[in-house]
Amino acid sequence: MPTMSLSKTFSVNCSEFGPQTNCFGFTSFDTTQKVVVMSFRGTQGATQLTEEILDFFTGKKPFFNDAGHIFTYFYDAFFFLWNGGLQQDIRNLKYKYPDYELWVTGHSLGGAIASIAASYVVHTGLYSGDNVKLVTMGQPRTGDYDYAVWHDKMFPYSFRIVHHKDIVPHIPPQYGKDELFHHRTEIW
Template identity: 55%
Template sequence: MESFIVLVQYFRSLSGSVSLPAISTPTPRLPMDWNENPMLPRFLALLCVLGLVSAQDLQLCTQCIQQSRTWCTETKTCEASTTSCKNGVTVLLNCPRLPDPAYAYNETFARYYMTPIVAGVFAKSPEPCLKAQVPHVAYYKNVHVKCATEMPDVHCYGYTAWDPVEKAVIIAFEGTSTPFQMTDEILSFFVNKVAFFDNGYLFKYFHDAFFFLWNGGLEQQVRTLKYQYPDYKVYITGHSLGASIATITASYLVKWNMWTPENVRLITYGQPRTGDYDFATWHDATFPYAYRIIHHRDPVPHIPPRLGRDKMFHHRYEVWYNNNMAVGKPYTICQEADGDYCSNTVISAESWEHMWYFDRNLGEWGEKGCPSS
């Protein structure tokens, strides 16, 4: 893991964030115009309808960005690119907004419901975790497949379940499990991305991992549960690599019309960047309930770096815990998608925090069956 952290720090230096924790002013760039990206007007219209931002502020922020200038969130003014405002916005997705209150983040749900579900992926069977913490969740089946062609001992794992109380189908994914898998992920950063319909691109490794799982048994499990419980919502979660697979799973399930976006609950832990800016635009316009939980200085959410013309870009919403995540500790719902805000304002070098969520080591807790003490 130490070598991985060195690589993370190198990538972050390339993306210009090594000078943190001081907040740096990002270099402005003009986003695609309206005709080049048809999702943008839909995205903006959705925000206005929901009332999450004022129409005037959104219009001013958008106009400012299209002029290759910087929108200062504190003063709500459009400034030159050399501005020294603390929170400068230079891309549309970073125009500040909060979630629709009807789909607000619920820490109790994340801490006591979704966390034992994701911890279960680290055990030989998730059933002990489910029985100990969420006994009304019924385990269905797991899927374990080889998910890379170039490296040995690279596997992906997930499982499915259902909850008659929540009326939800549940899908959970494991994160990176071996040094070989970490190497494969890092090397694949230099491989071309894969198109996600006409809505941007996905990081090829994560895209391929999803289809290895889907074709390896996950599809049959999900379709069976959907057939048995057609009116259920779907809850999807994952840690690390599994977090990216969770995001891609949610995206395909909606594209394939298996669930409507309003019936998807996506909560991830320590998620790497999964797609590019256009994918993030589509994702934000599609899913009202999607939260990426980040523990303090967890380094993994900062890779792959935001580099190049088609840079990788996080979707909303980041939930940042700038603390040990113990009960009662505060958190921030980040109003921007992916810039020099929230977790990007600290140097990410604490590898242990990648496994430590809600005051527990997810791997150790899951292996022990998620005991209460």
């Protein structure tokens, strides 16, 4: 977008126990369209992919008391980025541009982080769900059924773009209500 300006970039180690694997995101703003943007990169390399797959077996973490559970790797990756400077920059941008919409996006792992980021800023009251637009590409299942239901109630504008041959949106496999689910709306 020709009128978009980069605010900050964030690259943090998002692996709590294994070898270092970086998660990356950036913030930007557009005074013409009146938007603030959070965007997140997908999985980088075989080491990070292996960590994500192995982490499927470690379970989920609660996302507040009323919003279900989130896959551990995605939850941790978001909070490493959030505490690695993202929080301060989003708060600064919100202060500087209080009436702007927030657009949140990401691909693959970045899509899962984007879903959590949008959910977090809405749940904590930094933005209202009506003022957030979430669009992800190739997002894996991020949270459980309760997270998906909560998410659908909070976001009128939320889309997951999926290529029909991409395996990532179909992992981890879905077996029951306690497993991971997608929130709406899928576009093929």
